[in-house]
Amino acid sequence: MEREAPQRRKAVFLDRDGVVNSDEGRYYVHRLPDFVLTPQLGEALRRLRDAGFLLIIITNQSGVARGAYTLRDVEQLHDALRERLSAHGVALAEVYACPHHPDHGRCLCRKPQPLLVQKALARFGIDPARSYFIGDRESDLETARRAGVAGILVASNRGIAEAVEGIVGGRLERGGVAGQANPAPTCEHAVRSMKRHLT
Numbered sequence: 001m002e003r004e005a006p007q008r009r010k011a012v013f014l015d016r017d018g019v020v021n022s023d024e025g026r027y028y029v030h031r032l033p034d035f036v037l038t039p040q041l042g043e044a045l046r047r048l049r050d051a052g053f054l055l056i057i058i059t060n061q062s063g064v065a066r067g068a069y070t071l072r073d074v075e076q077l078h079d080a081l082r083e084r085l086s087a088h089g090v091a092l093a094e095v096y097a098c099p100h101h102p103d104h105g106r107c108l109c110r111k112p113q114p115l116l117v118q119k120a121l122a123r124f125g126i127d128p129a130r131s132y133f134i135g136d137r138e139s140d141l142e143t144a145r146r147a148g149v150a151g152i153l154v155a156s157n158r159g160i161a162e163a164v165e166g167i168v169g170g171r172l173e174r175g176g177v178a179g180q181a182n183p184a185p186t187c188e189h190a191v192r193s194m195k196r197h198l199t
Contacts, residue, residue: 008127011093012048012167013117013149015135016059018156020081030069035077039159042088051168054093054124058116058133058143064099071099093124112142117149134163 017023022036029035045055057078063069078095085092096116100107108115121128133144136156144151152163165171 008125008130009054010052010130011054011056011120011124011126012131013056013058013120013133013144014160015111015133015137015140016057016095016097018136019134019154019160020057022157024157028063028068030063030073030077032077032080035080037081037084038157040161041159042085042090044159044161044164045085045090046088047164047168049090053131053167054126055090056093056120056124057095058111058120059095059097060111061097061099062101062110065101065104071097074099094120096120112139112146114143114147117143117147121147132167134160 014020017029018038020038020041021029022038023029026034048055061071061074064071064074074097078097081095082092096109096119098107098109098111098116100110102110107113117133120126121131128148131149132152133140133147133149134152134154135141135143136154138153141151141153152166154160154163
């Protein structure tokens, strides 16, 4: 008797600035005193964790390429983020950061390129058809579309509680994914639905 293949894992990918932390009034967030989490973030991420989702951050940090701050500064912020989330019982599976900027050379990892999401899908055995990307920019939705996961657009700096309720509470209906670069129409419907709910 053949054994059924194990079910692949599910994940929620999150943009950083404006979604995980506030960037209100700041062009770049790279100093610890300026690193303020968005409202109810710990509780929202704990709900996702309890629902079985891996939590992965995908962020563009072009200030590194522009010389505004260093990659070490980025890493220190992410260390601080992990420590703050641990107080809520939340652990991030990974944080992927692109340090490049188009003015300083081309790369394949800057959103809306899907490379960093695709790396996570492969590394952690994630099923894109069961996964989501929460962002506050159209480029985040484009990243999600190219990677084959459902994108959810939220208002900048206001938190992700409603988006999480949509995921965990079943307000988003998911369909299959017809290839990583072509999400099914139901995914596009989910994006439009959540934009109506969250704006």
